[in-house]
Amino acid sequence: MSGDGVSGGQPLGEQSAGERPAGERPAREASAVPPGPVVRRSSVRGQVLAALRTALATGELRPGEVYSGPVLGERFGVSATPVREAMQQLALEGAVEVVPNRGFRVVERGARELAELAEVRALLEVPVLLRLAGTVPVERWAALRPLAEATVRAASSGCPAAYAESDRAFHHALLSLSGNEQLVRIAADLHRRTQRPPAAAPALLADATDHTALLDALIARDLDTVRTLLHGHVTGSR
Numbered sequence: 761m762s763g764d765g766v767s768g769g770q771p772l773g774e775q776s777a778g779e780r781p782a783g784e785r786p787a788r789e790a791s792a793v794p795p796g797p798v799v800r801r802s803s804v805r806g807q808v809l810a811a812l813r814t815a816l817a818t819g820e821l822r823p824g825e826v827y828s829g830p831v832l833g834e835r836f837g838v839s840a841t842p843v844r845e846a847m848q849q850l851a852l853e854g855a856v857e858v859v860p861n862r863g864f865r866v867v868e869r870g871a872r873e874l875a876e877l878a879e880v881r882a883l884l885e886v887p888v889l890l891r892l893a894g895t896v897p898v899e900r901w902a903a904l905r906p907l908a909e910a911t912v913r914a915a916s917s918g919c920p921a922a923y924a925e926s927d928r929a930f931h932h933a934l935l936s937l938s939g940n941e942q943l944v945r946i947a948a949d950l951h952r953r954t955q956r957p958p959a960a961a962p963a964l965l966a967d968a969t970d971h972t973a974l975l976d977a978l979i980a981r982d983l984d985t986v987r988t989l990l991h992g993h994v995t996g997s998r
Contacts (some may be wrong), residue, residue, distance in 0.1 A: 884946065907929055
């Protein structure tokens, strides 16, 4: 992230209209100005949250480092409040942890923790996809092809943040076919927690091609290939 924040140097929704003395009528010409979009606090928080997730994915916010709300607010051109709100959401997702009176520390996951989380994710996703492979109509799998191809394009760009987002979108779409909202929510949480440090473009591309191969196997109802591909993709044990 550059010092001018996520809005090209413009504060994110922090501007407030100037106050005028009580009883003073607004200037006549102001009535000719067309109304602009209303910027709500939630939208500011959402923009900051998206920017923080990008910074985590690209490694700009480094594991083990502590960041304060006011300092990050200056970088984004906003007050500390939406930053703290966004950081609280990231804390719920396990990406950061609260450090009293200091700010938030980016969680640093060891190889063992990542492996354990990946194993849990495989235990959840593999059986579900195998069950769905035998029941979901072929055309519904085929409809997910654009999402799989989007991950390949994101990987080819070499941008870890873009790839992370497209990867999550693809897996969310896959599991949404189960119709189980709780399962989708838990799987999404695990997906974020197993996010690894930024990888080079070739590694991202290898990961992305798993998606198109997995769709091919699902369409062909090749359960053995689905099992092998998905387990290796989730655990990194290709």
